[in-house]
Amino acid sequence: xxxxxxxxxxxxxxxxxxxxxxxxxxxxxxxxxxxxxxxxxxxxxxxxxxxxxxxxxxxxxxxxxxxxxxxxxxxxxxxxxxxxxxxxxxxxxxxxxxxxxxxxxxxxxxxxx
Amino acid sequence: xxxxxxxxxxxxxxxxxxxxxxxxxxxxxxxxxxxxxxxxxxxxxxxxxxxxxxxxxxxxxxxxxxxxxxxxxxxxxxxxxxxxxxxxxxxxxxxxxxxxxxxxxxxxxxxxxxxxx
Numbered sequence: 001x002x003x004x005x006x007x008x009x010x011x012x013x014x015x016x017x018x019x020x021x022x023x024x025x026x027x028x029x030x031x032x033x034x035x036x037x038x039x040x041x042x043x044x045x046x047x048x049x050x051x052x053x054x055x056x057x058x059x060x061x062x063x064x065x066x067x068x069x070x071x072x073x074x075x076x077x078x079x080x081x082x083x084x085x086x087x088x089x090x091x092x093x094x095x096x097x098x099x100x101x102x103x104x105x106x107x108x109x110x111x112x113x
Numbered sequence: 114x115x116x117x118x119x120x121x122x123x124x125x126x127x128x129x130x131x132x133x134x135x136x137x138x139x140x141x142x143x144x145x146x147x148x149x150x151x152x153x154x155x156x157x158x159x160x161x162x163x164x165x166x167x168x169x170x171x172x173x174x175x176x177x178x179x180x181x182x183x184x185x186x187x188x189x190x191x192x193x194x195x196x197x198x199x200x201x202x203x204x205x206x207x208x209x210x211x212x213x214x215x216x217x218x219x220x221x222x223x224x225x226x227x228x229x230x
Contacts, residue, residue, distance in 0.1 A: 036221075043117075043206045043221035044157065087156075100147045101208075101219055103157040 004088045009108040018075040020107050022088030025069040031092055033064060034101070035073045037084040044087065044103075047073065078111045085109070115141050117209050119222035126197055126229055133193045134225045136207030142187035143209035147219070148180075151204040163190045197229045
């Protein structure tokens with residue numbers, strides 16, 4: 001799986017958009033970009049994933065650059081409950097058995113009042 | 114979305130005893146489940162891959178005789194920590210994979226906090 005690079009930590013004011021970047025310059029053509037988050041003392045929560053097109057769901061938007069070497073997770077209106085560690089993970093998506101996720105250090109997002 | 118449960122959510126046991134942790138996929142069948150471990154202020158580390166009806170595959174450095182994994186059905190995998198020691202105290206998290214048509218998504222349980230005294 002391609003390696004990802006994320007900032008260690010970020011702050012965001014409540015109500016503002018939180019933009020979390022991720023670099024994955026060695027991504028292969030069949031690798032997806034996945035985002036998960038982990039709120040303190042809970043299991044990771046799936047947020048969104050994409051291959052090359054931008055994606056949006058009820059939680060967030062995922063913007064993938066045209067060359068696919070980086071992406072940005074956008075939480076449009078951050079709330080205090082969005083404070084968590086956010087993990088950007090690149091891996092083959094359409095595998096036969098579903099490979100385990102390789103969690104890096106992630107970005108610790110702090111949403112402030 | 115898909116729901117994965119774990120039981121118990123936390124457990125305290127004495128050194129030398131064994132502890133069993135259950136992981137269930139509540140509304141879907143999961144051929145593959147994964148077990149992770151997370152120490153304080155660290156990221157999740159994969160311990161083993163569990164496939165229904167077959168032996169688990171353990172990551173390097175994880176003792177298969179100490180961490181027994183059983184995946185007896187498509188909705189249940191168990192992790193038994195045998196002869197637990199204080200250094201086994203950790204947050205244990207399982208996940209289950211579901212195929213969504215174009216890709217696979219993993220859903221995680223809420224985790225089990227194990228404290229060995």
